[in-house]
Amino acid sequence: MRTAYSVETVRAAERELMDRLPDGALMRRAAAGLAATAVRMLGWVYGARVLLLVGGGDNGGDALLAGALLARRGAAVTAVLLSPDRAHPGGLAALRAAGGSAGPAAAVSGRALVADLVLDGITGIGGSGGLRPEAAELLARLEARRPGAAEPAVLAVDLPSGVDADTGEVPGAAVRATATATFGAYKPGLLVDPGRQRAGTVRLVDIGLGPHLPPQPDLLALQHSDVARLLPLPSPESDKYRRGVVGVAAGSARYPGAAVLAVGGALRGGAGAVRYAGHAAEGVVAAHPETLVSGGAPREAGRVQSWVVGPGLGTGAEAERAVAQVLEADVPVLVDADGLRFLDPGQVRARRAPTLLTPHAGEAAALLDVAREAVESERLVSVRELARRYGATVLLKGSTTLVASGGRPVRVNPTGTGWLATAGSGDVLSGLAGSLLAAGLDALDAASVGAYLHGLAARLAPEPCTAVEVAAALPSAWQQVRATAGTD
Ligand SMILES: NC(=O)C1=CN([C@@H]2O[C@H](COP(=O)(O)OP(=O)(O)OC[C@H]3O[C@@H](n4cnc5c(N)ncnc54)[C@H](OP(=O)(O)O)[C@@H]3O)[C@@H](O)[C@H]2O)[C@@H](O)CC1
């Protein structure tokens, strides 16, 4: 399990640790880890040209101290100081003593900006808002390098400057890093888009913070072994009913495909049987003869342990009735796509059994009554707010799918891939997560395990994949998780 902590929590842990250590020890640990990462990225040190972008805080101090270590090993290190009067004095002295040079941003020539590696120490967890004009201008100069000159690798110190550490928001200009060396703990902004995309490969540098962090993180990402532990496996006493029956109320005469795909996901989620209720029964049976189908309303479909409602359901009165009937049932319910249009927060909050909502950014925006862009840029805030407003578990789909549920840490899905942005893939996920609900997983586990397997299946499917192929690859994803559990 990969855990991430908010700035406030990291700062509290750092204070506790710093009280027990000699002055500057923590920064020296951070700088040593940073320099080691830089060496690994460069592949050599002697003669390497290293450029440090140095802000006025401790993030710049880390860059300066790491620069000093690299200079001692023969790198040509130049520091560009964005706040020359406030640059970390100890770091600056160490760099100069090691043979490195430093000067204010305004005085740096274009030639000096040519480097093999850039260390971004403009801001870390103390930064706020988009980068200020002087820093943004420096980045623009770096990016507009001489035609034909190789693009330097960029190593972000703690996090890419301009990325909000707590949310992953990128409110203005920001560094785009090849890699990030982060200290003590992952910050949520490194795992959530759009910040995640700015961070490149993230390496956690141990500075001894672990014992001072609380047991509950703010954000976490499951890994193979966590998912393997949660997968519902049949026992010797299992029969199809004990393994759980998932009901799928999806599709319509106009959109029969959504029903076929949702059932396709549901059949591969560990439940023992799938009941289908709706107007696409013929297509569903043709594609999946093992489905128990009825052409009527969900109420008449027979007993289930969970419901999936919404994909391709349409927006008419009949669709609205199907959603209402499903929400009245005292079993876990997953609401997706068209079904989300009919939700009343009070009705959802009043349910005794869990409700799982699975909107994409556009649907989440409609539920929150904000613009889609607001959800895209503030994904973490949005998913938490939706979960709070509806008293439900909410899976917000996207390049980094997030799942929020009450006061528990938000889960970020690490297996996503751009190939999932294909028609019908969300329907497969609904069926899959609904099936995991029927098999007995709680809503947070069902949603995050569903997203994990779904992303992995898309990676295993032929490229470029269709939604049908994602569903077909689910057993391989499931097997891979089970086979490699414990080795991640
Ligand atoms: N604490 C510890 O034990 C350890 C901490 N460590 C390191 O310390 C880092 C935190 O250091 P920090 O608190 O000094 O803040 P930091 O990230 O350098 O930013 C503040 C500076 O940025 C400026 N600034 C702000 N916003 C800006 C913007 N938009 N655009 C441009 N500039 C902006 C701001 O200016 P001001 O607002 O003061 O005018 C100020 O000069 C942390 O990330 C880690 O790297 C490690 O050594 C391990 C031990």
Ligand SMILES: [K+]
């Ligand atoms: K930084």
